[in-house]
Amino acid sequence: MFNFHKDHRSLVFVSFLGFLILSLGVAVFPAYQSQENTAPLPTMEPMTEAETNGLHIFVNEGCVACHTQQVRSIEMDKTWGDRPSIPSDYYYSKQRMSLWRQSPSVLGSERTGPDLTNIGKRQPSEDWHLLHLYNPRIVVKESIMPSYPWLFEEKSEVNQNDQVLAIPEEFSKEGVKIVPTKMALDLVAYLQSLKQAPLTTEQEVDFIPSTRKKLEDVKSENNDNQGASLPDGQSLYTSTCAACHQAEGTGLPGAFPPLAGSSVVNDEDPELLVRIILQGYDARPEYAQMPGFADQLSDEEIAAIANHERSSWGNDAPSLTAEDVKKIRELVMNQTP
Amino acid sequence: MQANTIDTENWLTSPGVIGTLVLIVIVIVVGILILMARLNSFLGRQKDKQVRKQKSQWNEELVNLEQSEIDTILERRKRAHKYQLKGEELGSAYDVSDEKGLIHKVTHKPENPIADEKKSAAEAIETPDQLKKLIIFYLGTAVFWLVFGTFIGQYLGMKFVWPELDSASWLSFGRLRPVHTNTVFWGWTSLTMFGLGYFVVSRTSNTKIYNYNWGWLALVLINLTVIIGNICLMSGINNGGGEYREYVWPVMSLFALGLIINFLNFYKTVANRKISEIYISNWYILGAMVWTIVLVIIGYLPNFQNGLGETVIQGYYMHQGVGMWFMTFTLGLIYYYLPSALNKPIYSYSLGVLAFWTQMLFYTMIGTHHFVFSPLPWWLQTVAIVFSAGMFIPVIAGTTNFLMTMRGSWNHISKSYVLPFFLIGVIFYFVGSAQGSFQAFRFTNYIWHFTDFNVAHSHMTMYGIIAFILWACIYAILPRLTVKEPPQILVGAHFWLALIGLIAYMISLMAGGTLKGLSWVENAPFIESVIMMRQYWVWRAIGGTLMFISHLLFAYNFYYMVKKRKVTEPINITPKKVNQAEPKEHV
Numbered sequence: 014m015f016n017f018h019k020d021h022r023s024l025v026f027v028s029f030l031g032f033l034i035l036s037l038g039v040a041v042f043p044a045y046q047s048q049e050n051t052a053p054l055p056t057m058e059p060m061t062e063a064e065t066n067g068l069h070i071f072v073n074e075g076c077v078a079c080h081t082q083q084v085r086s087i088e089m090d091k092t093w094g095d096r097p098s099i100p101s102d103y104y105y106s107k108q109r110m111s112l113w114r115q116s117p118s119v120l121g122s123e124r125t126g127p128d129l130t131n132i133g134k135r136q137p138s139e140d141w142h143l144l145h146l147y148n149p150r151i152v153v154k155e156s157i158m159p160s161y162p163w164l165f166e167e168k169s170e171v172n173q174n175d176q177v178l179a180i181p182e183e184f185s186k187e188g189v190k191i192v193p194t195k196m197a198l199d200l201v202a203y204l205q206s207l208k209q210a211p212l213t214t215e216q217e218v219d220f221i222p223s224t225r226k227k228l229e230d231v232k233s234e235n236n237d238n239q240g241a242s243l244p245d246g247q248s249l250y251t252s253t254c255a256a257c258h259q260a261e262g263t264g265l266p267g268a269f270p271p272l273a274g275s276s277v278v279n280d281e282d283p284e285l286l287v288r289i290i291l292q293g294y295d296a297r298p299e300y301a302q303m304p305g306f307a308d309q310l311s312d313e314e315i316a317a318i319a320n321h322e323r324s325s326w327g328n329d330a331p332s333l334t335a336e337d338v339k340k341i342r343e344l345v346m347n348q349t350p
Numbered sequence: 351m352q353a354n355t356i357d358t359e360n361w362l363t364s365p366g367v368i369g370t371l372v373l374i375v376i377v378i379v380v381g382i383l384i385l386m387a388r389l390n391s392f393l394g395r396q397k398d399k400q401v402r403k404q405k406s407q408w409n410e411e412l413v414n415l416e417q418s419e420i421d422t423i424l425e426r427r428k429r430a431h432k433y434q435l436k437g438e439e440l441g442s443a444y445d446v447s448d449e450k451g452l453i454h455k456v457t458h459k460p461e462n463p464i465a466d467e468k469k470s471a472a473e474a475i476e477t478p479d480q481l482k483k484l485i486i487f488y489l490g491t492a493v494f495w496l497v498f499g500t501f502i503g504q505y506l507g508m509k510f511v512w513p514e515l516d517s518a519s520w521l522s523f524g525r526l527r528p529v530h531t532n533t534v535f536w537g538w539t540s541l542t543m544f545g546l547g548y549f550v551v552s553r554t555s556n557t558k559i560y561n562y563n564w565g566w567l568a569l570v571l572i573n574l575t576v577i578i579g580n581i582c583l584m585s586g587i588n589n590g591g592g593e594y595r596e597y598v599w600p601v602m603s604l605f606a607l608g609l610i611i612n613f614l615n616f617y618k619t620v621a622n623r624k625i626s627e628i629y630i631s632n633w634y635i636l637g638a639m640v641w642t643i644v645l646v647i648i649g650y651l652p653n654f655q656n657g658l659g660e661t662v663i664q665g666y667y668m669h670q671g672v673g674m675w676f677m678t679f680t681l682g683l684i685y686y687y688l689p690s691a692l693n694k695p696i697y698s699y700s701l702g703v704l705a706f707w708t709q710m711l712f713y714t715m716i717g718t719h720h721f722v723f724s725p726l727p728w729w730l731q732t733v734a735i736v737f738s739a740g741m742f743i744p745v746i747a748g749t750t751n752f753l754m755t756m757r758g759s760w761n762h763i764s765k766s767y768v769l770p771f772f773l774i775g776v777i778f779y780f781v782g783s784a785q786g787s788f789q790a791f792r793f794t795n796y797i798w799h800f801t802d803f804n805v806a807h808s809h810m811t812m813y814g815i816i817a818f819i820l821w822a823c824i825y826a827i828l829p830r831l832t833v834k835e836p837p838q839i840l841v842g843a844h845f846w847l848a849l850i851g852l853i854a855y856m857i858s859l860m861a862g863g864t865l866k867g868l869s870w871v872e873n874a875p876f877i878e879s880v881i882m883m884r885q886y887w888v889w890r891a892i893g894g895t896l897m898f899i900s901h902l903l904f905a906y907n908f909y910y911m912v913k914k915r916k917v918t919e920p921i922n923i924t925p926k927k928v929n930q931a932e933p934k935e936h937v
Contacts, residue, residue: 114588
């Protein structure tokens with residue numbers, strides 16, 4: 014019927030038509046369906062103006078080159094969220110940007126830096142984000158993220174309503190104060206807004222587990238040995254706490270308090286320390302606010318972190334068990350309405 | 351339905367992904383070797399048969415000779431046996447002079463003290479000056495974008511090692527990365543393909559290009575796309591951050607326009623062909639252009655791209671950008687330039703046709719394999735994975751075709767500076783595509799997705815396959831158009847620096863990427879994987895530097911091949927013409 018070898022018209026037409034049909038089936042139709050059949054979760058709120066601006070800065074600066082925003086449905090990604098991402102999560106953040114630019118592509122394809130799906134929960138402190146943007150190495154020594162100094166102003170004299178960053182000496186410049194611009198504040202507002210919205214019960218999605226030995230297995234094996242049942246405190250500290258309090262427990266003057274030699278950490282009675290980890294802390298104006306970790310860390314994990322803090326960097330306080338944490342957690346839960 | 355569990359324990363300790371890959375590759379390589387040995391012995395037997403036949407023919411002839419004929423032969427043989435040299439056959443007392451001007455070059459030593467002297471390219475090909483000029487400008491701007499684009503890439507690679515190299519907003523990593531990718535995509539690769547394609551369509555259709563002005567217009571449009579697009583990206587204007595879709599649509603529509611113009615030009619040229627069959631290269635070239643026109647339109651149409659719709663299109667666009675555009679077009683170029691460099695026909699036309707249709711069928715379906723385990727529909731992911739495996743069909747068909755075309759000409763490889771580029775390109779075509787298929791599987795995604803392994807893979811394909819083959823084609827055709835060959839030592843240096851650089855780049859990122867994935871599986875703190883990667887990033891930067899240096903050499907070689915030279919014409923024509931004659935310039 015068609016003689017492709019001699020008839021250029023039918024050759025080009027058939028390859029055009031074939032590709033078009035396949036494309037409709039594999040791209041246009043599923044895309045359209047996905048766009049039409051997705052609604053936001055009831056627990057989600059539309060983005061504020063500042064957050065939307067922040068998203069646009071996030072996209073313009075190419076942050077998506079290094080940061081993903083998708084918690085995949087596999088166990089490895091549990092670190093980045095409480096549940097795998099679902100289409101609804103992107104309902105507000107992936108609307109068309111403007112006439113000139115299409116809907117932002119935030120899922121990413123590479124993790125040169127951490128996933129940001131839940132960064133607002135993991136790292137709620139505005140001060141931390143601002144310091145990190147100004148120069149990531151202030152808060153994370155080994156970071157290879159670029160600095161974003163153009164999101165900040167250098168001022169020799171500051172107004173009353175300027176927000177001055179507390180920059181450690183080795184990173185600061187003589188005679189100038191660093192003040193975030195509106196762009197920096199919007200970007201941080203966007204980052205702080207990145208939190209997984211809780212699901213209603215019907216929508217339950219689970220991670221695909223791996224058969225790697227899980228925390229629970231290890232625990233049941235060593236059930237009779239209390240000390241060995243705790244997870245690795247140092248590793249948990251590195252991933253959860255070190256961004257602010259630093260790997261050596263030194264903290265950052267003017268931003269995050271030191272843990273080395275801290276009276277709270279070294280207190281014989283661990284109650285206050287565990288309370289702070291569970292509930293967060295914002296009592297001291299000279300330091301940034303600390304978020305609570307009650308939702309993110311299990312009793313075992315909190316005990317392991319506390320033990321690591323109480324036995325490192327010259328600290329020397331008696332260790333505690335998951336049981337102790339559990340009691341304090343119950344106490345805290347009963348207090349808060 | 352989703353899979354229930356993923357067994358991460360056994361696939362790491364037992365043979366595992368990596369082992370499986372290595373095994374499969376070995377099996378295939380061994381298979382090919384055996385196949386070749388079999389073919390060889392079959393051909394050997396055929397040859398033996400012929401030799402025996404010839405011998406018996408000779409015997410019969412001898413028996414039938416007359417006595418006088420035998421005497422004559424013996425007499426001649428006796429004289430030959432007694433002949434002795436006088437000692438002056440190779441020289442004389444006279445001065446040597448080349449009165450007719452036939453000898454162009456006399457040498458007692460090879461030009462090249464450290465490498466084998468290569469055979470020079472065949473004679474000049476009769477080409478219309480207009481076409482020559484068009485091709486040279488396409489290739490020239492492409493070479494510029496190659497140097498520029500890879501310079502940016504090189505700079506970005508260094509930022510992994512020294513993150514505070516600069517703190518200018520327009521040089522920051524996030525903004526420059528798309529400048530690198532888009533420049534080498536639309537600037538270097540696309541322009542080179544068009545330039546080489548212009549020669550192919552006109553040559554294989556045995557007719558002239560339909561409209562040269564269209565070609566120039568498209569050239570300007572595409573260069574404008576890259577210039578304006580890069581300025582936009584560096585000032586923070588991009589199309590929502592979709593990979594390879596970073597230019598905003600007003601900019602990209604310039605490219606689309608250039609693409610459509612060139613397509614019409616190629617199509618009309620093929621339509622006007624002077625031979626009845628459409629050469630296989632033109633299948634691929636026209637196919638690539640039609641498909642990419644569809645692709646660009648779908649990729650930039652807005653009404654189905656909110657929410658995760660954008661991600662579906664993103665996977666589709668970024669994979670088919672590589673598969674339907676660069677890969678398909680380049681395959682078309684191989685089907686012309688490889689046989690012409692070897693001076694023999696392509697092994698099998700039918701395999702080429704099979705690969706063409708399977709390329710369209712399988713490649714189109716597999717974009718979503720970039721989003722395995724993502725919130726995209728599970729069936730879409732599964733389709734992508736299944737068809738990724740199907741990619742073995744066009745890849746094996748193509749590879750077989752090219753290798754079988756080269757077969758019997760292996761000894762030419764050491765004598766030619768074009769063929770090594772082809773050979774490496776073809777081998778990477780197989781290895782890179784096979785690896786891509788393997789990477790699509792859920793197991794391998796588990797460990798490699800989101801790591802630097804993907805960066806290694808994309809360089810293996812866009813560089814190992816596409817760039818090497820484009821270089822091969824350029825070195826094959828340009829010296830025949832301009833009658834000027836680049837210095838062999840520099841072509842060799844270009845080849846080796848590019849190859850060694852690429853291998854260093856790939857190996858370091860694949861090893862590092864695998865370790866990174868493993869550390870994530872182990873739930874190690876993220877920052878540990880960053881610290882662990884540092885040494886691998888250093889090696890990546892070193893490999894990248896070698897690649898970049900090779901591009902500088904290539905740019906010089908290109909300049910050497912095309913620079914204008916005064917050619918003195920012999921003055922043996924009428925005095926009238928001599929008066930009008932000005933020194934002619936070769937383009």
